[in-house]
Amino acid sequence: MRYHQVIVVGGGLAGLRAALELNKRNVKVAVVSKVHPLRSHSVEAQGGINAPLGNHPRGSHDSPELHAFDTVKGSDYLADQKSALRLTEDASERVREMEHWGVPFSRTTDGKIAQRPFGGAGFPRTCFASDKTGHVLLHTLYEQCVKYEQASERGEMVVYDEQIVTGLIVDDGVCHGVIVWDFQTGEIDVIKSEAVIFATGGAGRIFGKTTNALISTGLGMAIPYWAGIPIKDLEFVQFHPTTLFGTNILMTEGARGEGGFLLNNEGDRFLANYDDSSKAMEVAPRDIVARNMTREIMEGRGFEDEYLHLDLRHLGRDKILERLPGIRDLAMKFVHVDPIEAPVPVQPGMHYTMGGIDTNELGASRVPGFYAAGECGSVSVHGANRLGGNSMLETIVYGAIAGDSAAQYVLDGASGKTPDDTIFEDARKRELSRLDGMFTGAGEENPADIKDELEETMNRKCWVFREEKTLQEGIEKVEELLERYQNITLNSTGLRVNFDLLWALELGGNLAMAEVMIKGAARRKESRGSQFRTDFPTRDDDNWLHHTLAYYTNDGPRFDSSEVDLSIWEPKERKY
């Protein structure tokens, strides 16, 4: 049995940033990541990270207050306002710290961090490194972790890669560690700790059409959910307007920020024809652009009834090569289109889960010793719709805050309880027998079939436009799949390098989170931010201006609600 003062689960931006904060506070930390940290989904983020630096002439008057207001308005007033303000108050310091650590940001002519326009902000606020911002941020944070790992003689900073957390140890309402499956050796072990921070990313792979990495499943949210921690606002799913037709690989919002056009099959910049996007056009917020694109396609003005054109040709070769080389490369490799010469086929695709593990403004859950940060958590700063450029910002701001909170908890003596060692050994044995049970199931179901059907169900029934009838059909199907999951059989046994088992576990997490998501969507009878109900097409503050909370029970999620912090700005109609 291993012991570390704090365990961070997940090696993406939020997890590594949390680990660095713990290290700064002299708390011994282990990062446990199911892939090598550099393979985390954060590496795919492209367009940039918001901060009110004021480096762009058009944004020189920017401030944390303006940035926070844009964030709250973008969230359709479901964000917790003090959390959103903390996000933007810390933004400049955190982004500059990343630069100090070595991030090769693109630069202004006077050598400062360059900023570009993104949706939902009136002027350029998004810091970037061409269109590979997530890649350079993640590599830089990992480099800092290597530095402290090398510098530490007593294991103050340890990174365990390709070790998979399969369960939490919660005793008498307090979190004391995790159960870990070492993928390479097949060993099931327990890591004891004073605190655990989950930074496991989003759950995009519930859907088939998603920009998310294959590893971005619901398991990271499901583990705390099964342990009794509620999931907040999961019905709010961001559909990114521009994902590559066929694979749904991301084409950054930066492409539109730099001046790219969206065109229908008549060659028309159709966003001008809709009230909510006619002014901001291509840099209207994502929920609005994704809806209007979907309308165009549904009304027959798409190509092959599936996609629209993202046209960058007028930006010119030099600008595309300087600012958007990564998406050019992706378009050439995956659809054989060079954006310098031809428009890129794009369609909206699932991109981000605004909701997640319920935490307070310090990243703490209601279970002492358990914290969450980044996309798997919900602070909540994104509410019903996240602005582009705010997700990476959340990872480093709230990664640091969660790390700091956990450090303080540990330094204050944690829970003061020391559970008996038998609790850990019992948990380990139970997990071993649960996993063994998955090899000896009597059923005939192939988990891959269930996965395919789940993805198709969510694509069709819980997409950009939602209504009661199709949501109920989706719920029935998800319930059926949950039943069938009880009868899966794995054709590969043993715990060593077993992808059959790994993907089956991930599927279990996906099913649990799909149920929370689609039932939450059916329950919320209004349209707000990313959730658009054709049968309830307007926002209903009287009845629905609150967070959704979902608690695990044996009979499916039990729903409740919690208050939104509205202490700074009064909700208004959201117009652009």
Add this chain to the structure above:
Amino acid sequence: MSEVSFKIFRFDPEKDKKPYTAEFTVPTKSGMTVLDGLYYIQEHIDGSLAFRSSCRAGVCGSCAMHINGTYRLACETQISALNTKTVKIRPMAHLPVTKDLFVDMDPFWEKYKHIKPYLIPGDEPGEIERLQTPDERAHLDTIIDCILCGACFASCTVNNYDDEYLGPAALLKAQRFFSDSRDAAREERMELVDGEHGVWRCHTIFNCQEVCPKDIDVTGSIAVLKRHLTADRFSPSLKKH
């Protein structure tokens, strides 16, 4: 629907006496990648097949492997582009096989860590960002695109006879910091890449440059380090010219 045959290196050191090749028939469709084919096999034919993947978009570096004669990322290699009915796949060379196409990357990461792969600035940061002109920043272009997939490492013939050779990816990372106007540890890092297992082992065969999925001039980057070290040794006479 057409089909291709996947011929895949299989080896589980805990079960198999020696490696063997397994053959699978995979139905194909337009746009299908080698990674899609591997998943078809893993999900529908043989669940025990082991291979890494994550982003499926050519940016995370998980799925470098030897595919029909060269190292590539399985996720961005479309089967149709191979122009063949047989897809032959081997794991990356110079790294111990853990299972099938899943290799132990630790030796690769140890070399990466050896060159102190982090910014070592010469001053304390101020209130705002360190300034760097667009020209200075341009020196980092393409080098920073490295996704550490290991394709260059696997393709490098020097690794055949020198296990301790730092290899192209680690040397490229050294050049990334060497070229950064904000870094102050040029000489310190130069010492780490000098010596018999460092830059001098590179025989300028260009394999690393050829296989790089990000089209980085890896060989050229190693040459930059060599030139710097050489110039130092010839100084001061060379520096006059």
